[in-house]
Amino acid sequence: MLNKHKIEYYLFIFAGNLLSIFGFSSIRYSSQILAFIFFRILRIRRKVVITNLSKAFPELNPKAIKQLAQKNYRSAAISFLEIFNFKNFVKEEIHSLILPEGIEVVKSKLDEGKGLILLTAHIGNWELGAIAAGVYLNESIKVLIKKQKNPYVKNWLKDTRERFGNKQISVGIKSARELITVIRNNEMVGIVGDQRGPRTEGLRVEFFGQQTSTFIGTASIAIKTKCPVVVIFCIRQPNFKYKFVIEELNYKTELSNKEELIKSFNQMYMKKLESIIRKYPDQWLWMHDIWKY
Known part of the structure; x- marks a missing residue:
């Protein structure tokens, strides 16, 4: 049955x-x-x-x-x-579908030997972006994912995401430790950072002129490891091909306390996210209830 x-x-x-x-x-x-x-x-x-x-x-x-x-x-x-x-897909199709413009920024940051966080969002095609970035860099990206309730869909998505060499890390008690280990091994971590944070415990930042709750995990890991962070979006073009929009997140590492550092990090990321959404407002996942808390 x-x-x-x-x-x-x-x-x-x-x-x-x-x-x-x-x-x-x-x-x-x-x-x-x-x-x-x-x-x-x-x-x-x-x-x-x-x-x-x-x-x-x-x-x-x-x-x-x-x-x-x-x-x-x-x-x-x-x-x-x-x-x-x-x-x-074969790799040649990925090359024809996504322009590699800006990918050298990611490569140069990884070459610094400090590990790297790739921070993206639910805009354009983020799944395709993660796969393509790994293909262009010829590196395995360790992608942080939320656990799927349906085990069959979970396995299907896992096979799809890992087909060209990327690996999944599921959100959980040990995931922060796993991510830190990956970074300290000079590898890349991929994180989708635009989920709404906890209603009561999340850190509030401004997004489109309104306060929203954000998670503190990514910022905490970056500040702890002092690794470079690159914001990367995979944006659809009118011809249905894609381009990367890539920019380093020059976050602060020295403020009076850790909470201020984390808030500064999250606000900087959300500002970059808002900027790209304003350019491509139809491509962000507005189904997410970002202001509900």
């Missing part, structure tokens, strides 16, 4: 394969279908998206907000469907 997790997994695979059956080039069309279903019919997270966009862009009228929300659902659909084509 099929359990709930297996049913979810089969639906997940069926939907993804059906909508990407004609390959990568068909995604620009099938993504419109998927976005229409989720935005117009099922209305999954629609209220959250519209509320978030209204808070971030108060200068836009309701019609413009709705149009931006529709584009956002399509962007999310594109990223979702692209994942299903990863299993058929």
